[in-house]
Amino acid sequence: MGLTFAATLTERGFDVSFELAPGETLAVLGPNGAGKSTLLTLLAGLLAPTSGRAALDGSVLFDVGPGRRVLTEPRQRGVALLAQEALLFPHLTALENVAFGPRSRGEHRAAARARALQWLDRVGAGDLARRRPAELSGGQAQRVAIARALAADPALLLLDEPLAALDVAVAPAVRTLLRDVLAGRSAVIVTHDPLDAFLLADRVLILDGGRIVESGATAEVLTRPVTAFGARLAGLNLVLGRASSTGFTADNGLDVPSADPLPTDRRLALIVRPGSVTVSRDPAAPPGTVRIGAEVDDVEHRGDLVRVHVAGLAADVPPADVVALGITPGLRLFVGFRHEDASIYPL
Numbered sequence: 001m002g003l004t005f006a007a008t009l010t011e012r013g014f015d016v017s018f019e020l021a022p023g024e025t026l027a028v029l030g031p032n033g034a035g036k037s038t039l040l041t042l043l044a045g046l047l048a049p050t051s052g053r054a055a056l057d058g059s060v061l062f063d064v065g066p067g068r069r070v071l072t073e074p075r076q077r078g079v080a081l082l083a084q085e086a087l088l089f090p091h092l093t094a095l096e097n098v099a100f101g102p103r104s105r106g107e108h109r110a111a112a113r114a115r116a117l118q119w120l121d122r123v124g125a126g127d128l129a130r131r132r133p134a135e136l137s138g139g140q141a142q143r144v145a146i147a148r149a150l151a152a153d154p155a156l157l158l159l160d161e162p163l164a165a166l167d168v169a170v171a172p173a174v175r176t177l178l179r180d181v182l183a184g185r186s187a188v189i190v191t192h193d194p195l196d197a198f199l200l201a202d203r204v205l206i207l208d209g210g211r212i213v214e215s216g217a218t219a220e221v222l223t224r225p226v227t228a229f230g231a232r233l234a235g236l237n238l239v240l241g242r243a244s245s246t247g248f249t250a251d252n253g254l255d256v257p258s259a260d261p262l263p264t265d266r267r268l269a270l271i272v273r274p275g276s277v278t279v280s281r282d283p284a285a286p287p288g289t290v291r292i293g294a295e296v297d298d299v300e301h302r303g304d305l306v307r308v309h310v311a312g313l314a315a316d317v318p319p320a321d322v323v324a325l326g327i328t329p330g331l332r333l334f335v336g337f338r339h340e341d342a343s344i345y346p347l
C-alpha cells in the first residue's frame with residue numbers, strides 16, 4: 001500500500017502529489033524555500049494542508065476538502081521524525097530516551113528497555129546507554145536519535161537533513177548506518193546533499209517553488225535529468241533546445257548534428273559530462289565535434305581539475321591548461337565536445 005500524498009497549502013504556494021511504494025526511500029531535494037520542510041511537516045502532522053489527502057498503508061493521515069476535515073494526530077500517524085539535531089530529552093539517559101516511545105505506547109518497562117538496548121546496539125551505541133545527552137558527541141547523539149526513531153517502529157520514517165549538523169568526519173559513518181537501517185523501510189529524507197540521494201534513496205523528488213519539477217527512480221533522474229537542478233545533482237551539463245533540420249539547436253546557439261531523427265514537437269535536453277567538454281582559443285571545431293565561443297563566466301577549483309564555465313557549459317580542465325591558455329573570467333574562449341559524448345532526449 002505504501003504512502004499516497006496529495007496536498008496544497010495556498011499561503012506557501014505548495015502543491016505536491018506523489019506515491020511511495022512500501023519499503024522505498026524517497027529523497028526530497030530542491031533549492032532553499034522549495035517546500036521540502038513543508039512536505040515533511042504536513043506528513044508529520046505539524047501543519048494542516050489547505051486541501052488534500054494522504055494515507056499511509058491504508059490509514060488516513062489527512063483528508064481535507066470541501067465538507068471534510070480529517071487530521072490524524074501526529075502521534076497516531078505511525079510516523080517518526082529524525083531532525084538535524086538529535087533533540088534528545090536532556091534529563092534522560094540514552095537508554096531512557098530510546099525506551100520513551102515504546103513506554104508511552106504502553107509497553108512494560110522491562111520490555112521497553114530491552115527493545116531500547118537492542119536498538120542502541122543496532123546503531124552502534126550500546127555502550128552509551130547510561131549516558132545523558134550532555135555526555136554525547138554530535139554523532140553519538142544522532143545515533144541515539146536514530147535508535148529512538150526506530151524503536152517507535154514507525155510505518156514511515158521522516159528525516160530532515162539528518163547529517164547536516166554533524167562534523168564532516170562523523171557524517172559518513174552515520175550515513176552508512178542510515179543506509180543500513182533504511183533498507184526495506186519506507187522513508188522520506190529531505191536533504192541538500194546529492195550523496196544522500198545516491199546512497200540512501202530509491203527515488204528522488206526535486207521541488208522548486210512548491211511544485212515537483214522532477215521525479216523518478218534515482219538512477220533515472222541521475223542519467224536523464226530534465227532540470228538544471230537535476231543536472232547539477234547528477235554532475236552533468238544540461239542544455240535545453242529544439243530539433244533543427246540537421247539535429248539539435250541549443251538555446252545558447254550551439255548546433256549539434258544528430259544521426260537519429262529528433263521529435264520536433266517537444267523541447268529537447270542535451271547532456272554532456274564536464275569531463276568531456278574541452279576548451280580552446282581556436283574557433284575551428286575538429287571533425288566530429290562542436291564548438292561555441294563566449295566569455296568565461298567563472299573558474300572554480302574541483303579537486304584535481306579546474307571547472308571553467310563558458311556559454312552555460314562547465315568544462316573540467318587540468319590546471320596546466322588553465323595556465324597555458326591564460327584562462328580567467330572574461331576571457332573569450334571556445335568550448336566544445338564530441339558529438340558522441342552528448343546525449344539528446346525529449347523532455
Ligand SMILES: Nc1ncnc2c1ncn2[C@@H]1O[C@H](COP(=O)(O)OP(=O)(O)OP(=O)(O)O)[C@@H](O)[C@H]1O
Binds near residue numbers: 012031033034036038
Ligand atoms: N512558518 C512559516 N510560515 C510561513 N511561511 C513559511 C513558513 N516556513 C516556510 N514558509 C514558506 O514556505 C515556502 C517553503 O518553505 P520550506 O521551508 O518548506 O522550504 P525548504 O525547501 O525546506 O527550504 P530550506 O532548504 O531553506 O529549508 C517558502 O516560501 C517559505 O518562505
